Amino acid sequence: MAAFDTTPFPLVEMQAVANAQNEWLALTVRIAPGFDQAAALHAVFGEPDLLTAIAPLDCILHLASPAILTPALLALMPPHRMIFAIDAGVLGDEALVKHALALHDEGYRVLLDGQPAEGVKVPATLRAVALDCSAGLPVVRGGKYQVLSLFGPHLAHGVHSAQHFAHCTEAGFEWLSGEWPLRPAPSAKPHDGTSRKRLLALLGLLARDAESRELEQLLKQDPALSYHLLKLVNSAAFALSTQITSFGQAINLLGRRQLQRWLQLLLYARQQPDGMANPLLPLAALRAAQLECLCKLQGGERDDQDIAFMTGVFSLLDVLFGMSMEDIVGALGLAPAAAEALLLREGRLGEQLSMVEQRLPASAQLAALGIDNKQWWQSQLHAFHWAIQVGRNL
Structure with a gap:
């Protein structure tokens, strides 16, 4: 033996x-x-x-x-x-x-x-x-x-x-x-207040599981976000035989849960002034996927996994928007666990977010949350695989 x-x-x-x-x-x-x-x-x-x-x-x-x-x-x-x-x-x-x-x-x-x-x-x-x-x-x-x-x-x-x-x-x-x-360079171009308010409103609709028609109305006001959504559903990631040309089709194809996730990530895919990819996009996807995977490995319910995913995506909105996380969370009406994690890095979800941000937590930190080294490794692999696919399809 x-x-x-x-x-x-x-x-x-x-x-x-x-x-x-x-x-x-x-x-x-x-x-x-x-x-x-x-x-x-x-x-x-x-x-x-x-x-x-x-x-x-x-x-x-x-x-x-x-x-x-x-x-x-x-x-x-x-x-x-x-x-x-x-x-x-x-x-x-x-x-x-x-x-x-x-x-x-x-x-x-x-x-x-x-x-x-x-x-x-x-x-x-x-x-x-x-x-x-x-x-x-x-x-x-x-x-x-x-x-x-x-x-x-x-x-x-x-x-x-x-x-x-x-x-x-x-x-x-x-x-x-x-x-x-x-740590991006200070932008010489002032923030578009109308665009930012529209994005925050969209995030708020997603957070409270609004009707599809409300999402459609707001999407139609944001040409860049609309473009990226239709580009996504017509990409190789979905391998469709028929081209999707409307938001209604896109929403029906993705389903509510996937639509919410992709729209959260699409916020980072807005065209940059210099035409380059937004480096925050794959990082947001990475955090989201790892937090979701850790939640799943620890027996979290589907709704808990969705909150973990959303927390990871939203954890970089302060960098994206150039505004305080307090103002962002205040505009979104998030679940208490997500708000606590984003504002204070407290609660189980907040502590896990802190570890994901570190990239190399100590074994003792993991053990304190009931995570062993092998589970952490599995969550890393899952997260990088997901982030790589997001970067290639958005």
Whole structure:
């Protein structure tokens, strides 16, 4: 009889990687400190769930050393889906350099994470860069920091503001990860008060389960939102043989529950002034899907799951509208659990929202809410799969 495996499932930090147009291209993966890294990687990649859930995106695995990548582990990581971001400190160890070069020869893409020590030679095939930009770009002599475009794509992580985002793209980074969607640049264009009131009114109708005809009347007043709704129902996500041309058809096709969910997300899909995708859209979808999944895993009823989903979507409305969450919640008439979660991060739903916002809560935090590490992992996979699909269809 095989021995019972008592190794705890690891906690994993996952974050989206986008291009300069805010389109998701990959996900970064880091095993949390305190777990046996080799065992953790076998647990995470030992089943096809991760790479299947995030398809077609690539997976960027951050590693301190390539030595951990044994043949058995590499067999779980197809070269066409995996990218290794390896600490640049390995350049001081000849054996580790050979290991990294061997990965390159086997078809894996390798990024050197961090700046090499002064005077250290960098092999020509290891010129792709990953760089922590949380404190800004490095200061260099002779002008601004630049990465060599020839050997990209290059990854800037820790990009936590719109200003950092602009600086990193100017420096040649094609891939970026960080919290910049939550800290947008101040808008030079004043808010359209009429449009914002209309959106809040629509959210209020959705929150109180209004009649379809009321939704239709308000949708007709918002051309951008109307366009996105009809675009959605005619997309590959629904694979219809007949084109949908009216709101009534769209509402009948989606059903009340799905209509409410998609309309909540469509608020983030309004056309940006610069034509780029709204980076808040997939983040709202991510939070919503993870909170819903956690509720379901803990035996929540369907109505409770809907409230959890809505809470996740609405948790970024203050950033979207540039107004206080107190004013937003006051205009919506939400369920008490949702209002408490959004305003105070209190109650079970509020505590779960706080953990979702952290991306890497402690095991003790999860245990306090009756969530084990494996359930958290399942909710992560479900949420990223959903968010990726939303980003591709809206």
